[in-house]
Structure formats: C-alpha cells, structure tokens
Amino acid sequence: KNQVEQSPQSLIILEGKNCTLQCNYTVSPFSNLRWYKQDTGRGPVSLTIMTFSENTKSNGRYTATLDADTKQSSLHITASQLSDSASYICVVILSGTYKYIFGTGTRLKVLA
Amino acid sequence: DADVTQTPRNRITKTGKRIMLECSQTKGHDRMYWYRQDPGLGLRLIYYSFDVKDINKGEISDGYSVSRQAQAKFSLSLESAIPNQTALYFCATSDLSGLAIKPNTGELFFGEGSRLTVL
Numbered sequence: 013k014n015q016v017e018q019s020p021q022s023l024i025i026l027e028g029k030n031c032t033l034q035c036n037y038t039v040s041p042f043s044n045l046r047w048y049k050q051d052t053g054r055g056p057v058s059l060t061i062m063t064f065s066e067n068t069k070s071n072g073r074y075t076a077t078l079d080a081d082t083k084q085s086s087l088h089i090t091a092s093q094l095s096d097s098a099s100y101i102c103v104v105i106l107s108g109t110y111k112y113i114f115g116t117g118t119r120l121k122v123l124a
Numbered sequence: 125d126a127d128v129t130q131t132p133r134n135r136i137t138k139t140g141k142r143i144m145l146e147c148s149q150t151k152g153h154d155r156m157y158w159y160r161q162d163p164g165l166g167l168r169l170i171y172y173s174f175d176v177k178d179i180n181k182g183e184i185s186d187g188y189s190v191s192r193q194a195q196a197k198f199s200l201s202l203e204s205a206i207p208n209q210t211a212l213y214f215c216a217t218s219d220l221s222g223l224a225i226k227p228n229t230g231e232l233f234f235g236e237g238s239r240l241t242v243l
Contacts, residue, residue: 044230055128055214055234056167101166105230110220112232116166 014039018102018115026123029092033118035085035102043107047076047087050099050117059087059100092122127151130215130235138243143202145238147215155218156198157232158182158190160211167214173198205242213238 016037025031037045044063048056060071062078062085069076073096075088089096102115128149137143149156158170169182171190179192187209191199202209215235 046231048232053212053237053239055216055236056232057234058231061231103232110218110230112169112230114167116164 014104014106014111014113016102016104016113016115018100018118020118021116022119022121024121024123025092027092027094031089031092031120033087033089033100033102033120035087035115037083037085037102037104037113039083039104039106039113041107042080042083043105043110045078045085045105046103047074047085048101048103050101052098056101089120092120094122094124096120097122126236128215128217128233128235130213130238132238133236134239136241136243137205139204139206141205141242143205143240145200145213145215145240147198147200147235149196149198149215149217149233151217151219151233152195153217153219153221153233154195155220156192157216157218158188158198158200159214159216160184161214161237162211170200170213202240202242205240207242210240210242213240 019034046061047059050056060076073090078085099117099119101117104113131146154175157172159167161167168184173179173192176192189201214237216232219229
C-alpha cells in the first residue's frame with residue numbers, strides 16, 4: 013500500500029533553535045517528493061521538491077534531504093522563527109499515474 | 125489576486141441543504157482537484173479533473189459532485205449536506221500536463237480554502 017508517514021505529529025521549539033521533521037514513504041514507483049508549508053487556515057505552499065537523484069536541497073533556512081534507498085526524507089529548519097509555526101506536509105508523486113500521496117503532516121509551533 | 129480563488133471562504137449551513145463551493149484559477153493549468161482536510165487525517169482527494177471533459181472520482185467522492193465549467197473553473201457540490209461533511213475544503217491545480225512528467229513538475233497550487241460547517 014502506498015503510504016507516507018510523518019513524524020513527529022507535533023513539535024514545540026524555542027525561537028532560534030533548529031529542528032528536523034521526518035517523512036518515510038512506501039510509494040512505488042516514485043517520481044518526486046515535495047514538502048509543503050501550511051499556515052493555519054491557509055492553503056499549503058510548496059517549499060521544495062526532491063527528485064530521485066537529489067540528496068539535498070536548500071531553500072533559505074529550509075534544507076530537505078532524500079534517501080531513495082531507505083525511502084526517507086527530512087526537512088531541517090535552521091534558526092527557527094515565529095513565522096515557521098505551521099504544519100509541514102510531505103507529498104509523494106507516483107510515477108506513471110501521477111497520483112499524489114499525502115502525509116498527515118507535522119504541526120510545528122515556535123515559541124518566543 | 126490569488127492564482128487559485130475559492131468562494132465562499134466560510135459557510136455555515138444546515139443538514140439537508142445543497143451547497144456549492146466554487147474554484148477559479150488563473151494559472152492556465154488543465155488539472156484541477158478538490159481535497160478535504162480534517163484534523164489528524166491530512167488531505168483526502170474528493171474529485172479531480174484533467175480537462176473539461178475528463179472528471180474522475182477520488183478516494184472519498186460519496187456525497188459530493190463536481191462540475192468543470194471551463195478550464196479555469198471547477199465547482200464542488202454537496203447535494204444534501206450532512207454534519208460529517210464539516211471540514212476545510214481545498215481546490216488545487218497542478219502544473220502537470222499530458223503524460224510527461226518533467227523532474228520539477230507536479231507542484232500543487234492550492235486555494236485559500238473553504239471552511240464548511242454543517243449543523
């Protein structure tokens with residue numbers, strides 16, 4: 013069964029600290045993986061895309077990694093800010109059918 | 125203006141009423157989607173459309189119907205709303221086209237959401 017699992021479900025950190033969110037997937041055949049940020053009451057917005065051949069990609073303070081062998085991805089947030097408080101959703105696209113498989117997200121709260 | 129616009133943003137209705145959620149996009153994308161989001165369950169696909177004449181059921185289509193009036197417009201209807209349809213609904217478009225998927229395509233562009241409460 014194609015599944016995307018994210019951990020932790022929720023996380024609270026202090027402003028300025030770093031954190032890492034995890035995404036494990038059992039999706040095949042794999043096309044690419046995206047991390048989305050969803051602010052409360054808003055639609056998700058893409059942060060970064062990881063293709064099969066990419067290991068690491070950065071977008072400002074956000075760094076995503078992908079290990080295609082272990083089918084794991086992570087999103088590392090450096091020097092967190094209050095505005096990072098949001099849900100982070102991992103989404104995998106199936107090659108061929110182009111179906112999107114969503115994780116349930118990690119809810120991050122950054123405290124001052 | 126937002127690339128993907130949903131109306132209404134908030135709606136409270138009663139059981140048995142017919143509700144329509146509308147979505148319009150200026151992205152020029154062929155593919156459009158309706159998702160439902162419930163706490164702890166993530167986003168679930170209700171219906172999707174690859175073009176005006178191609179409409180498909182998603183994983184939770186029961187109780188919903190859709191209409192693709194034009195490339196830019198995709199509406200979701202609840203013919204007879206029930207309380208367990210209370211949720212946050214999102215319309216999205218995709219930059220995928222045809223059968224080819226390029227390495228950096230497949231991004232979903234979401235609207236701001238329509239919060240529906242059925243009493």
